[in-house]
Amino acid sequence: EKGNHRHYMQKEIYEQPIVVAQTLQTYIRPFEQQVALPDMTFSFADVPRITIVACGTSFYAGMVAKYWLEQFARVPVELDIASEFRYRQPVLEPGGLALFISQSGETADTLAALRHAREQGQKVAVVVNVPTSSMAREADLLLPTHAGPEIGVASTKAFTCQLAVLAALAARVACEKGKLSEEEEKDIVLHLTEAPAAMNAALAHDPDIEAMAPLIAKARDVLYLGRGPDYPMAMEGALKLKEISYIHAEGYAAGEMKHGPIALIDDNVPVIVLAPSGPLFEKTVSNMQEVQARGGKVVLISDAEGLAQASEGTIATIEMPKVHPLIAPLVYAIPIQLLAYHVAVAKGTDVDQPRNLAKSVTVE
Numbered sequence: 001e002k003g004n005h006r007h008y009m010q011k012e013i014y015e016q017p018i019v020v021a022q023t024l025q026t027y028i029r030p031f032e033q034q035v036a037l038p039d040m041t042f043s044f045a046d047v048p049r050i051t052i053v054a055c056g057t058s059f060y061a062g063m064v065a066k067y068w069l070e071q072f073a074r075v076p077v078e079l080d081i082a083s084e085f086r087y088r089q090p091v092l093e094p095g096g097l098a099l100f101i102s103q104s105g106e107t108a109d110t111l112a113a114l115r116h117a118r119e120q121g122q123k124v125a126v127v128v129n130v131p132t133s134s135m136a137r138e139a140d141l142l143l144p145t146h147a148g149p150e151i152g153v154a155s156t157k158a159f160t161c162q163l164a165v166l167a168a169l170a171a172r173v174a175c176e177k178g179k180l181s182e183e184e185e186k187d188i189v190l191h192l193t194e195a196p197a198a199m200n201a202a203l204a205h206d207p208d209i210e211a212m213a214p215l216i217a218k219a220r221d222v223l224y225l226g227r228g229p230d231y232p233m234a235m236e237g238a239l240k241l242k243e244i245s246y247i248h249a250e251g252y253a254a255g256e257m258k259h260g261p262i263a264l265i266d267d268n269v270p271v272i273v274l275a276p277s278g279p280l281f282e283k284t285v286s287n288m289q290e291v292q293a294r295g296g297k298v299v300l301i302s303d304a305e306g307l308a309q310a311s312e313g314t315i316a317t318i319e320m321p322k323v324h325p326l327i328a329p330l331v332y333a334i335p336i337q338l339l340a341y342h343v344a345v346a347k348g349t350d351v352d353q354p355r356n357l358a359k360s361v362t363v364e
């Protein structure tokens with residue numbers, strides 16, 4: 001079933017261009033170049049606020065979605081991890097939309113949060129990979145990902161499919177709120193349809209990533225830095241690494257380093273910097289240089305343009321195709337997954353079944 005792959009995780013990483021394309025097919029009308037969502041009983045035009053709730057990797061997908069929804073639809077978005085949401089007495093506006101993201105659709109904390117939101121008069125939308133799951137059954141709006149079964153405990157393809165659905169959702173909400181012209185919507189659709197090919201181009205750099213893995217495998221701590229939507233991607237990269245290689249890792253907003261975490265930097269700490277060229281590039285690079293000045297060993301992940309500008313002093317670089325900022329998270333997911341994968345393989349850990357973890361977390 002793994003085909004010629006050594007682990008399910010590797011197979012699932014490689015499936016991403018196809019399953020993201022499959023997922024996008026159900027959310028895009030190719031001829032009209034419009035985003036299409038399943039039939040709905042309410043309109044996003046009437047939604048004053050969106051509350052996103054999820055756990056783990058699905059939470060990081062939600063965090064990327066917050067950037068998109070606020071940027072495109074100008075709708076205020078709140079974001080919470082499910083185990084905190086119910087207990088902090090969140091203030092939920094009547095008629096608000098609560099959006100739950102879950103690969104399994106069964107995560108106990110997320111399901112409990114969903115029920116709480118419903119009791120508080122929220123409309124409930126879910127992005128799930130299992131269309132028969134509890135969350136799917138309890139939703140007003142079901143937005144399935146079409147990643148297919150995910151066997152590896154570390155979520156990979158479900159995550160990028162979540163991002164694809166969430167990008168389409170953000171565009172749809174923006175249209176209904178009158179914040180996107182037809183041209184702008186077409187533009188978003190066009191960039192989304194470019195994602196699978198760009199993800200393939202990212203996968204082509206697997207040998208470079210495999211080659212540098214032994215370097216990272218020796219580390220005790222690893223930091224990941226990014227700005228904007230690459231900030232949640234930095235946290236996702238750190239989560240992938242810690243859960244399957246057992247190396248301590250943290251993701252930070254690049255600009256936050258100087259407020260504390262930079263004290264951790266010495267020449268034993270690899271720092272993975274996610275910096276696609278674009279409006280946030282210069283700022284991220286100057287944070288990266290602060291790290292280099294303290295002896296931090298930087299691995300820069302960027303496109304050819306970014307690498308040409310900023311590779312100096314790095315210990316390694318990973319080249320990504322140049323993509324529109326909208327789809328950068330879908331593309332930059334690939335090198336962070338592959339890096340975690342190869343580091344875990346180098347360390348000899350159980351990649352598909354990491355210790356202490358379960359695929360579906362049904363306890364609170």
Ligand code: F6R
Nearest residue numbers: 056057058102103104107154155
């Ligand atoms: C990390 C991972 C977990 C899950 C989390 C939520 O690789 O897989 O962090 O993302 O347990 O699970 P779902 O998405 O099923 O609600």
